[in-house]
Amino acid sequence: MLLTDWHEILDNILPDESNEAYISDIFVRPLINALGFNQKEHLSEFKTGNGIVDFAARKNIDSDIFALSRIYPYLLIEVKAPATGAGAKFNLSEGTPQYINTREQIKRYLLASKCNTSQWGIISNSVHIQLFRRHGQVVFPATPSILIKKDNINAIISHVKHLIDNPPKALTVCIYNNKGGVGKTTTTANLAATLAQQGKQVLVIDFDPQQGDLTKSLGLQVGKISLYDCLSDRDLNIHDTIQPFTVKFKSGKSLQFDVIPADPKLGNFTEQDLATRIEKGSARLKDSLKVFMYEYDYIFIDCPTSWMFFSQSSLYACDVVLIPTKHNNLASLDNAAKVIKELVPKVKVARQDGGPIALPIFFNGENITPPQLKIANQEIVSIITRESKASKFNLLPYFYPKYIKADSNTTIFSLPSYAIVAGAAFARIPAAFKDSTAAKYYLELAKEYFIL
Incomplete structure (x- = not known):
């Protein structure tokens, strides 16, 4: 649409008088058209299988007219009114109760049974707009x-349309807890192996140059071009840092995922040195990984525990943070809370692009007795209560993701203890590649968080 059209539309929206139907007609339908979907490529009141979303859209495929077939939606849009009666504004600015409820609503729709093909979701009340992937x-x-204004509406629509038309292939995951001994490296290697077994293209980045445990556990070494070389010199090709990790089985079948090994050179510099030598500092890694976003299905980053350049860079570069904990290590639970309520929001403010987000915690590799689980849950409840009172931060969805008012479910995903997992490092092969039981456990972890 023309610039003057959007100016006129925004002029006609009176927040204290506009209802949801009016916003849908005057703002959302033109938005759908501007995003490239014609009248036969979108419909209203789409049944997701878990509620009804206001609009759904998808490009027609040959004789499959989306408005008629009503299957395989690509984009979902949930509409809210600027006012909900008596002049009470429906505020979609981040952090408000209305925003949180609407965000969870679009997530629920996107993950519903009839929306497996959906890749994008939008929430908007014509005052704010946000895109979800x-x-x-x-x-x-x-x-x-x-916040929508006359001077940014065209740029917003152009950016959203570009993203929707060019969906990245990769999900970038940082495995992190601000506490050691929780199995970050083992989790990284075995998730990579498991997803490779599922036919996914996987890249692993060992961004712990001082330890380099993941690189050592796979028996790999840095190539002629290292990660530090590419971070400090934009003219170098980061593809040259990749070392393939391949396992050949007795059946003749082979599986592979790619690794960017830990670079010991990075460990020789102080934080100040790195800030000087690497343009954009902790934001540089994210820029470097952009070339991989259309090549891999998953990019995993293994980083140090301490909150320093490498962990800051890793969180800055990722879409989501996966947080392993130990049920019998109460400090790991406290530090998981710190990651969720303090470190992730700090990076989110620095990035200003909506990310990253924290995924719910999981218990990593320990056998849990009922008395031990009771103690862990008591500590978790204490942490949730403390933070709710002190900072008004709601940690409940991150510790008990299945908890709802109608069902006080306090289940936390638990990866069982299994001796072969620890011993696999000596074989230089992830346990998920060499042992069927370990493969089963890590497939369950992958299904819990990532794959359908």
């Missing part, structure tokens, strides 16, 4: 919640 089981922000 779905990748497998994960829904996360592709933009922040943006």
Whole structure:
């Protein structure tokens, strides 16, 4: 649409008088058209299988007219009114109760049974607009919640349309807890192996140059071009840092995922040195990985525990943060809370693009007795209560993701203890590649968080 059209539309929206139907007609339908969907490529009141979303859209495919077939939606849009009666504004700015409820609503729709093909979701009340991306089981922000103005409406629509028309292939995951000994490296290697077994293209980045445990566990070494070389010199090709990790089985079948090994050179510099030598500092890694977004299905980043350049860069570069904990290590639970309520929001403010988000915690690799689980749950309830009172931050969805008012479900996904997992490092092969039981456990973890 023309610039003057959008100016006129925004002029006609009176927040204290406009209802949802009016916003749908005057703002959302022109938005759908501007995003490239014609009248036969969108419909209203789409039944997702878990509620009714206001609009759904998809390009027609040959004789499959979406408005008639009503199957395989690509984009979902949930509309809210600027006012909900008596002049009470429906506020979609981030952090408000209305925003949180609407965000969870679009996530629920995107993950519903009739929306497996959906990759994008939008929430808007004509005052704010936000785009969400779905990748497998994960829904996360592709933009922040943006305040709409006359001088930015065209740029917003252009950016959203570009993203929708060019969906990245990869989900970037940082495995992190601000506490050591929780099995970050083992989780990274075995998730990579498991997803490779599922036919996914996987890249792993060992961004812990001082330890380099993941690189060592796979028996790999840095090539002629290292990660530090590429971070400090934009003219180098980061593809040259990749070392393929391949396992050949007795059957003749082989499986592979790619690795960017830990670069010991990075560990020789102080934080100040790195800030000086690497343009854009902790934001540089994210820029470097952009070339991989259309090549891989998953990019995993293994980083150090301490909150320093490498962990900051890793969180800055990722879409989501996966947080392993130990039920019998109460410090790991406290530090998981710190990651969720403090570190992730800090990076989110720095990025200003909606990400990253934290995924719910899981217990990593320990056998749990009922008395031990009771103690862990007591600690978790204490953490949730403390933070709710102190900072008004709601940690409940991150510790008990299945908890709802109608069902006080406090289940936390638990990866069982299994001796072969620890011993696999000596074989230089992830346990998920060499043992069927370990493969089963890590497939369950992948299904819990990532794949359908």
